[in-house]
Amino acid sequence: MTAEPEAAEREATDEESATGGANVLGNKGAAAFVAPAAGLIGLFLVFPALWTLYLALTNMRLTGLAAAEPQFVGLENFLNAVSEGEFLNSLYVTLIFVLGSAVIGQAFLGFTLAWILRDWRGWQRQAFEVLAIVAWIIPASVVAFLWIALLDGDSGTLNTLSPVNVDWLLEYPLLSIIFFNTWRGTAFSMLLFSAALNSMPPSHLETARLAGASFWQQLRDVILPSIRGHILTTLLLISLWTFNLFTPYLITAGGPGSQTETLPIYIYNVALSNGRLGFGAAISAIMLVINLIIAWIYLRVVGKQDA
Amino acid sequence: MLRRSWRTALILLVLVLAAAACGGDGENEGSGEDLPGADLGGGTENAAASTENGGGGGGAADGEAVNISIIENAVRGGKNAATAAWLLEDVIPAFEQRMADEGQNVTVELVEGGTGDDDYKTRLALDLRVGEGADIMGFDQFWLSEFNAAGYLAPLEEIVGPQVSDWEGWDAIPEAVQGSLVLEDQRYGIPFGTDGRVLFFRKDVFEQAGLPTDWQPESWQDILEAGRTIQQAMPDVVPLQFNAGQSMGEATTLQGFVPILLGTGVELYEGQWQGNTEGLQQALGFFDTVYSEGLGDADLQLRGDARDRTFEMFANGQIGVLAESDYLWRSVIAPEEGLFPVQNRDEVIGYAKIPAMEPGAGIRDEDFVSASGGTGRVMNPNTQHPEIAWEFLKELGSQEAVQAFVEREPRITARTDVNEQALEGQPMLSFVAEEVLPVTWYRPGFQEYPQVSEVIQQTVEDVVADRSAVDAAAQAYEQALIEIVGQENVGGGQ
Numbered sequence: 001m002t003a004e005p006e007a008a009e010r011e012a013t014d015e016e017s018a019t020g021g022a023n024v025l026g027n028k029g030a031a032a033f034v035a036p037a038a039g040l041i042g043l044f045l046v047f048p049a050l051w052t053l054y055l056a057l058t059n060m061r062l063t064g065l066a067a068a069e070p071q072f073v074g075l076e077n078f079l080n081a082v083s084e085g086e087f088l089n090s091l092y093v094t095l096i097f098v099l100g101s102a103v104i105g106q107a108f109l110g111f112t113l114a115w116i117l118r119d120w121r122g123w124q125r126q127a128f129e130v131l132a133i134v135a136w137i138i139p140a141s142v143v144a145f146l147w148i149a150l151l152d153g154d155s156g157t158l159n160t161l162s163p164v165n166v167d168w169l170l171e172y173p174l175l176s177i178i179f180f181n182t183w184r185g186t187a188f189s190m191l192l193f194s195a196a197l198n199s200m201p202p203s204h205l206e207t208a209r210l211a212g213a214s215f216w217q218q219l220r221d222v223i224l225p226s227i228r229g230h231i232l233t234t235l236l237l238i239s240l241w242t243f244n245l246f247t248p249y250l251i252t253a254g255g256p257g258s259q260t261e262t263l264p265i266y267i268y269n270v271a272l273s274n275g276r277l278g279f280g281a282a283i284s285a286i287m288l289v290i291n292l293i294i295a296w297i298y299l300r301v302v303g304k305q306d307a
Numbered sequence: 308m309l310r311r312s313w314r315t316a317l318i319l320l321v322l323v324l325a326a327a328a329c330g331g332d333g334e335n336e337g338s339g340e341d342l343p344g345a346d347l348g349g350g351t352e353n354a355a356a357s358t359e360n361g362g363g364g365g366g367a368a369d370g371e372a373v374n375i376s377i378i379e380n381a382v383r384g385g386k387n388a389a390t391a392a393w394l395l396e397d398v399i400p401a402f403e404q405r406m407a408d409e410g411q412n413v414t415v416e417l418v419e420g421g422t423g424d425d426d427y428k429t430r431l432a433l434d435l436r437v438g439e440g441a442d443i444m445g446f447d448q449f450w451l452s453e454f455n456a457a458g459y460l461a462p463l464e465e466i467v468g469p470q471v472s473d474w475e476g477w478d479a480i481p482e483a484v485q486g487s488l489v490l491e492d493q494r495y496g497i498p499f500g501t502d503g504r505v506l507f508f509r510k511d512v513f514e515q516a517g518l519p520t521d522w523q524p525e526s527w528q529d530i531l532e533a534g535r536t537i538q539q540a541m542p543d544v545v546p547l548q549f550n551a552g553q554s555m556g557e558a559t560t561l562q563g564f565v566p567i568l569l570g571t572g573v574e575l576y577e578g579q580w581q582g583n584t585e586g587l588q589q590a591l592g593f594f595d596t597v598y599s600e601g602l603g604d605a606d607l608q609l610r611g612d613a614r615d616r617t618f619e620m621f622a623n624g625q626i627g628v629l630a631e632s633d634y635l636w637r638s639v640i641a642p643e644e645g646l647f648p649v650q651n652r653d654e655v656i657g658y659a660k661i662p663a664m665e666p667g668a669g670i671r672d673e674d675f676v677s678a679s680g681g682t683g684r685v686m687n688p689n690t691q692h693p694e695i696a697w698e699f700l701k702e703l704g705s706q707e708a709v710q711a712f713v714e715r716e717p718r719i720t721a722r723t724d725v726n727e728q729a730l731e732g733q734p735m736l737s738f739v740a741e742e743v744l745p746v747t748w749y750r751p752g753f754q755e756y757p758q759v760s761e762v763i764q765q766t767v768e769d770v771v772a773d774r775s776a777v778d779a780a781a782q783a784y785e786q787a788l789i790e791i792v793g794q795e796n797v798g799g800g801q
Contacts, residue, residue, distance in 0.1 A: 061457075062429065062432045062433070062436070062457075063432050063450075063453040063454055063456070063457045063459070063754070063757070064452075064453040064456045064457055064754040064755070064757075064758075065456040065457070065754060067432075067436070067456070067457030067458070067459075068456065068457050068458040153606075167606065169610075170606050170609060170610070251611075252611060253554065253611035255553075255554065255609055255610070255611060256606075256609030256610070256772070257609065257768070257772060257774070272429050272433075273425060273426075273429065274758075274761055275429075275432070275757075275758075
């Protein structure tokens with residue numbers, strides 16, 4: 001998974017050199033090599049996506065008459081979705097969630113931690129890394145339970161330890177899951193950023209320092225430009241993951257009301273709890289398009305940098 | 308140039324799908340792209356039991372090992388623990404022994420679960436949709452219409468054969484009760500039990516607040532007065548709990564909203580679905596009063612674990628009055644096997660009939676109202692062993708088995724021959740059987756009902772959480788009703 005964006009990057013650059021080079025394999029040979037992978041991708045990725053699109057054009061339900069004989073309804077599901085307050089609310093919640101927990105939370109905090117850790121050596125660094133990674137590798141259901149125990153209004157750890165008495169999951173539900181996801185995912189971006197910082201030749205920073213650059217100038221003019229590709233890759237990955245994340249359901253179930261109903265949770269609620277499979281599929285298709293747009297924007301920026 | 312952008316687009320598509328699919332494996336079950344996959348995932352887990360020995364075909368030959376399975380939303384030591392224990396310790400061993408005596412090697416597996424009733428229903432629907440699932444399924448009577456309309460179920464006679472009507476057990480089950488699992492004169496399963504809704508109250512709370520411990524309210528006003536008295540005397544106790552959020556699913560509809568609506572003389576369906584009636588506004592107004600005065604805990608309704616939390620609080624004496632099914636009494640707070648046992652239940656928990664808005668204002672001009680549901684077991688049409696499954700289904704509904712159940716957890720069963728003894732020495736259940744069931748109400752058997760029920764939950768929550776005024780909520784209810792059943796099927800609007 002982590003390798004793929006880099007592979008994509010490589011492919012984009014390879015392509016430019018290949019356009020002038022000789023075609024060693026021949027088209028048929030190339031097709032034969034690609035066929036098994038393309039077949040698998042078609043079967044497990046493209047076909048489900050197309051099936052989702054088909055479902056999105058019907059009124060299929062999980063139970064009832066519309067489960068046995070779904071009717072073709074054209075674009076009705078899509079029109080309902082964009083005119084329904086619930087979908088727009090869910091989209092809004094999702095964007096806040098991605099911005100708060102992925103971009104600001106995980107990426108920013110991850111970079112900060114990686115920066116602080118860059119000079120650390122020995123057991124302190126290892127201990128810190130292990131702690132951060134533990135947050136990342138514990139199964140989601142366990143983590144969800146721990147966070148409920150932490151934030152519970154009646155007997156939560158946080159309320160017990162602090163003088164305040166707030167029902168966090170009811171009064172600040174969105175903030176709660178943003179903190180939760182930041183806590184959970186920061187280790188991953190920290191690792192990526194650490195690797196990126198380590199790959200920077202120390203001489204660059206030395207030179208900048210000798211030239212009298214302040215910390216902010218070093219950051220802006222030396223560090224960020226040299227690891228720009230890594231930053232974009234990390235942002236792409238964690239934004240897509242967060243956008244598609246279902247784990248907050250385990251903590252708030254989308255509630256109270258629909259205050260934490262991100263798109264994946266909204267889809268689960270309409271498609272499985274309410275049984276509106278067709279409508280859920282329509283939202284899924286919209287999500288797919290949004291995913292594509294996010295990826296497209298990021299790759300455009302990366303592409304520009306390479307060129 | 309064009310070719311290049313196409314390739315970029317293709318790479319993009321693959322990348323995004325891969326990201327989505329990876330998410331789906333681990334923690335992203337809600338992601339849209341894997342909806343069809345979700346069907347399979349839900350199905351395969353407990354389908355294994357019925358397909359393990361799938362090669363056997365219809366009637367297994369003598370001596371050949373046969374595995375069948377039953378799924379219940381019951382788990383040892385947890386939700387509906389008595390049901391799980393009854394199956395594992397009483398019925399299944401007895402059945403396996405009986406089959407062995409007849410020369411057949413049969414093993415029955417119980418697929419346990421302890422989840423919300425709506426999730427359990429979704430699981431059954433997903434299993435059946437892909438032609439999988441346990442052979443026998445614990446089932447709530449009001450799901451029958453929608454499951455049948457979806458083509459998930461089939462009449463017993465179709466699956467098993469004409470011998471279904473020969474079972475002598477049918478004689479012990481009143482026609483009306485059998486009707487809960489009958490559609491168009493065809494039997495789909497064997498009913499097991501019924502229930503009734505009452506007001507449970509904590510006698511210790513009432514005593515401290517200076518209220519009578521033999522409380523029987525005659526009107527909504529009496530309920531509200533009692534609530535206000537408790538609020539004054541014991542600020543730490545939530546005086547009243549009428550389930551009111553989407554989180555509690557059907558329990559909000561049937562425990563909270565319906566008994567209140569019925570108290571205004573209006574039913575959900577009276578030849579037509581009833582829209583924005585005066586009764587609807589009065590009922591929503593009651594919820595508005597309870598929660599805006601702080602007689603009920605509005606935040607509690609919004610919690611993901613609202614129902615369990617309610618049970619726990621009531622068991623701990625933190626809730627004064629709770630509208631619930633007798634299920635609360637016999638299962639949730641039962642001293643031995645309850646989920647939240649109350650050791651001195653019989654002394655500290657009182658119960659009263661649910662009054663209409665005013666005496667005589669209820670449906671059929673009754674002074675008191677209630678609502679009932681029913682449970683039973685249906686057969687999966689995809690079963691590999693219909694004859695063995697039928698033998699097991701009969702065993703589950705037999706007098707000995709039902710008798711064994713009520714010895715674990717006294718309840719009103721479908722069998723009259725068991726009820727006669729089971730209710731002896733059970734004042735609470737006799738109260739339900741004698742006082743509540745005569746005035747009770749059953750849900751209309753339409754495949755649209757569950758959708759209407761969801762709208763009810765949403766409507767009540769909107770009022771309780773102060774998102775809508777009563778007027779607006781009632782109008783939104785009618786609008787949503789029209790979208791579900793069509794304008795021509797909605798009446799009673801203003």
